[in-house]
Amino acid sequence: MATTLLQLYPQVQETPLRGLYLAHRLHELGLPGLPFVYGDFVTSLDGRIALRDAASGESRLPEELTSDSDLRLLLELHAQADCLVTHGGYVRAIAQKRLDDILQVGTVPGHQDLASWRQAHGLPPQPAICIASASLDFTLPDSIGRYQQQVFIATGSQTDAARRRQLEREGREVVIAGAGAYVEGRPLVDALAQKGFRSAFLLAGPRMLETMLRDGVLSRLYVTVTHRLLGGESFHSMIDGPQLQAAGRLKLATLYLDSASSNGTGQFFAQFEPLHRIGVQA
Template identity: 60%
Template sequence: MSACMLRLFPGAPEEVALPGAYLAHRLHERGRVDAPFVYASFVNSLDGRIALRDPATGESRLPGGLVSGNDFRLFLELQAQADCLITHGGYLRDLSAGRLDDVLQVGMQESARELAQWRVDNGLPPQPAIVIASASLDFPMPDSPARHGQRVLIATGASAPADRIARWRAAGYEVLIAGSGASVEGGPLVLELGSRGLRSLYLLTGPRMLDTMLRDGRLSRLYLTTAHRLLGGESFHSMLSGPELGDAGRLRLCTLHYDVSAPDGTGQFFAHFEPRPA
């Protein structure tokens, strides 16, 4: 792979290689068990859409051209640095229905085989642990984690259905209570995972988890790809939904790259942000 991108910030513009760009961030070394490093990534359009929603069925879909091969490569590099991947019940339901691909393992794609070796070379287990956040606890468990020897934990809130908690525990899964209501809350979840030795936590979730991590002051870094296209659509998802965040949503730009090889020649930005220092 010989893809390049133009670094626009910080410093003077400079062409840099795309492969390895996010591996160089060494995210797996940044967290501690008492303060795990929590990071998320999103792809959005210029008009702020991360997905479109069918008004009739409520099902979401990624529009063609929003995600590129270069963006996916950087996603895989972020995935490779995680002690655990945090997903949610909705993803597992979509995975079971065939609406989404399985991205719960590292190095499964032919073009990314070296990322599995990178984990071993950098002292990480062959595959990350998986954390499933769910209020309802109503989701199918995929068989891929068991095939690849991955540790699986389930996180829910204190008022989740007791019979479903008992059923998952009887099936051999560790169920964490990480929230005072039905939903998982960012602060308690990070504390629970840190106490179990997990230091780099990658959010493969949606707006709700990003929101609670920001409100609880637990998000360490946000990676954002902006595709240079407008999607429109009357029903859509954006990165956040719900009450106004206020100062919890103020982030500072750390890096900005321009990828000129995006689909249709329109380009895309790769950026990452961090919360303002206290």
């Protein structure tokens, strides 16, 4: 993992990597009734964030996109959240051991300091977890119970009512946050606000990013751009849906260069502020 990065914008200077995103103090930026909602993606130069297996249809994060530096910064974002917003696909991938379980702060070797950081800044030991799902077909990881995390399930009003009732009988809280089958950005953020959350980290995919942007409730977007081309005929990009129009307008806030990445290539770490969001005049 790199120890320093070169900041390229808004000014040029060297800066330590560890603590870079913790210094943003995202947990303090939410307002009453309007949580600070932020997301993070890693992408190749040709826009791939995940590749789909032709046989199984399952998506995977290519190893070529991963690096120790990106993981550290991801976990720093994770550590500042009152609530993690993830999705049923990630929970299923944990159960199938296709993806690592990072639903808890301070459990990844080499990054245990983040648990102490949360404690020092007055945050609960672990964030709450919101699982957004249309299928409602998943099993909760054992780690959630082991760390006694608050968990609730967000879904649309047109999902399987019998399955929703079954989850409630099992003691799970189910929140309706969308008029169709899928969760929508504004109703979900309203639900987060009603629960008193001030910061929410999107540990989710393109659909969640899209609805948050369209509804004007995404506060900040972090993007890691790995300096390589992936190719692949079946893939996901950050946005899979129709054109975003004005909702897709972003303003670059910071840009850093990591030239000593563990993945063998360089990478950029960028931070963007959406121009089309609630309470902000573009």
